[in-house]
Amino acid sequence: MISQLTVFLANERGRLAAACRTLADAGVNMSSLVLADTADFGVVRIFCDRPDEAAALLVDAGYRAAVTPVIAVRVPNEPGGLARLLEFCDEAGMNVEYGYCYSVGDDAAVDVLKIDGDDAEERLAAAGFDVVRDEGAHAA
Amino acid sequence: MYYQPEIETMPVEELRALQLERMRESMRNAYENVELFRERFDEAGVTPDDLASLEDLARFPFCVKQDMRDAYPFGMFARDNADVARIHASSGTTGQATVVGHTAEDLRNWGDCFARGIAMVGGDENSTIQVSYGYGLFTGGLGAHAGGEAMGCTVIPTSSGNTKRQVQMMKDCKTDILACTPSYALLIADTAIEMGYDPATEFPISAVICGAEPASQNMKDEIAEKLGIQYCDVYGLSEIMGPGVAMECAERGGLHVAEDQFYCEIIDPETLEVLPDGEWGELVITTLTRECSPLIRYRTRDVTRIVSEPCACGRTHRKIDYLRGRTDDMLIIRGVNVFPSQIEQVITEFPEIATQYQIILTTKGPLDRVELQVETVPEFPIDEVRKIEDLKGRLAAELKSNLQVSVEIKIVEPKTIERSMGKAKRVIDLREAKN
Known part of the structure; x- marks a missing residue:
């Protein structure tokens, strides 16, 4: 599991900017950010250095923020890298609540998944997937 | 178990006849001895x-708290100083204080009213009652005290404060019944638990008699569970007497009004028409036995309804339902009466939602639009949109079924809802037609 910084924001102008400014001023460096938006709120999912400290910082500043453990899998940066992973999850009866991906250089990509249940990571590792466990590794 | 069985279980017809007879006496007392009533009755052309019947009461004018403020201090007393045994006064934080006088007979009747509630929780002369209401001008302490003495209980007059000592007394002196405000009962329970006791199993206490401030059902349940007791809700107001006007028996479902001493009506606060039993509206009380400070058709501003179905406890006196709020707080949304307390009650049933909330009323075309802003508790997982949407959906459905009005839920960031040290501003009314 790796630590995702999660922030709940009102879907209003300037809220994302303000949250990012709070992190920036504290010297938190993000390596990825994705935003799930609905009509009246958004959920921001961030990878950064020092996620626990960043969450505490945001909470103190009045945000609803938390650290959420998610599964990260390193896959080859080629067609089918993600499809094979998701097909395995589907066939194994694992429900993916949300996910997103980003490339790491030319050779690899990291697929981040939130999967129901506690044993998903072990099952993926047992099936031969390259599960990222080191918190620093995803930024590489 | 009854305190005054012949009164509390009096056949209904006999009780109505007694009420009519006493109402006439009370009216005469008010008319002959209080200038305000004489003027008002004369203006309305009634004496x-x-x-001739209890229904005729509807022909008489109302009185309100402002009348008592205007008459400060003794303008509405129907007795001379020689006959006045005690005065109580409201705090006056929201205006001029109101002073209410009690003759010795008034105090005796008050003790009887409260003692009936002690019997409702199984108390008798062998019981020990700890009175942790404040003593003083506030009616809570001395009212409960009088009830305990009337019953012949051992009364422990701890008054409020010094909570650890309250717990120690409760344990060492084997308190059976605790009388205090609901918030103080909860503090005493939590303090006992903090001190390492389990009051539910280790203390002999079997009942609390709580009133003087609103309490949600969840709060009452929490008190009952932590102390392991029967919860008795007591209604009263200092203008009318104090605690004991109505009290809750073990059958629950409302509070038995001391109908031999008070006559209750429910009115529509807008039209002022008397409503039939069972309908919600403003409680109006006429005192039947009060000598010094009789009140005819006093508008309490409290919202409840009359429950007239026979009670399994055997008492024939009708009940009032648990208070829904104050008419001052009532919102009329798309023609439906809604109280912030109803919304609060629903919110407390959702552990995922923090207790802070705000209601925003706006106009959308011809309709009122209600938005309820709430926050999730910090433990609630915010990373999954589906869980947040699911929570919104469940809260909206529960509110719709409770209020009969659709409410849009908006989950907001912490601190969006303004915190205040005193009374929080819960309702923001931005509707166009509203004054």
Whole structure:
């Protein structure tokens, strides 16, 4: 599991900017950010250095923020890298609540998944997937 | 178990006849001895002799708290100083204080009213009652005290404060019944638990008699569970007497009004028409036995309804339902009466939602639009949109079924809802037609 910084924001102008400014001023460096938006709120999912400290910082500043453990899998940066992973999850009866991906250089990509249940990571590792466990590794 | 069985279980017809007889006396007392009532009755063209039936009461004018403020201090006393045994006064934080006088007979009746509630929780002369209401001008302490003495209980007059000592007394002196405000009962329970006791199993306490401030059902349940007791809700107001006007028996479902001493009506606060039993509206009380400070058709501003179905406890006196709020707080949304307390009650049933909330009323075309802003508790997982949407959906459905009005839920960031040290501003009314 790796630590995702999660922030709940009102879907209003300037809220994302303000949250990012709070992190920036504290010297938190993000390596990825994705935003799930609905009509009246958004959920921001961030990878950064020092996620626990960043969450505490945001909470103190009045945000609803938390650290959420998610599964990260390193896959080859080629067609089918993600499809094979998701097909395995589907066939194994694992429900993916949300996910997103980003490339790491030319050779690899990291697929981040939130999967129901506690044993998903072990099952993926047992099936031969390259599960990222080191918190620093995803930024590489 | 009853305190005054012949009164509390009096056949209904006999009780109505007693009420009519006493109402006439009370009207005469008010009319002959209090200038305000004489003027008001004369203006309305009625005299106490026009009261041929209880229904005729509807022909008489109302009185309100402002009348008592205007009459400060003794303008509405129907007795001379020689006959006045005690005065109580409201705090006056929201205006001029109101002073209410009690004769010795008034105090005796008050003790009887409260003692009936002690019997409702199984108390008798062998019981020990700890009175942790404040003693003083506030009616809570001395009212409960009088009830305990009338019953012949051992009364422990701890008053409020010094909570650890309260717990120690409760344990060492084997308190059976605790009388205090609901918030103080909860603090005493939590303090006992903090001190390492389990009051539910280790203390002999079997009942609390709580009133003087609103309490949600969840809060009452929490008190009952932590102390392991029967919860008795007591209603009263200092203008009318104090605690004991109505009290809750073990059958629950409302509070038995001491109908031999008070006559209750429910009115529509807008039209002022008397509503039939069972309908919600403003409680109006006429005192039947009060000598020094009689009140005819006093508008309490409290919202409840009359429950007239026979009670399994055997008492024939009708009940009032648990208070829904104050008419001052009532919102009319798309023609439906809604109280912030109803919304609060629903919110407390959702552990995922923090207790802070705000209601925003706006106009959308011809309709009122209600938005309820709430926050999730910090433990609630915010990373999954589906869980947040699911929570919104469940809260909206529960509110719709409770209020009969659709409410849009908006989950907001912490601190969006303004915190205040005193009374929080819960309702923001931005509707166009509203004054």
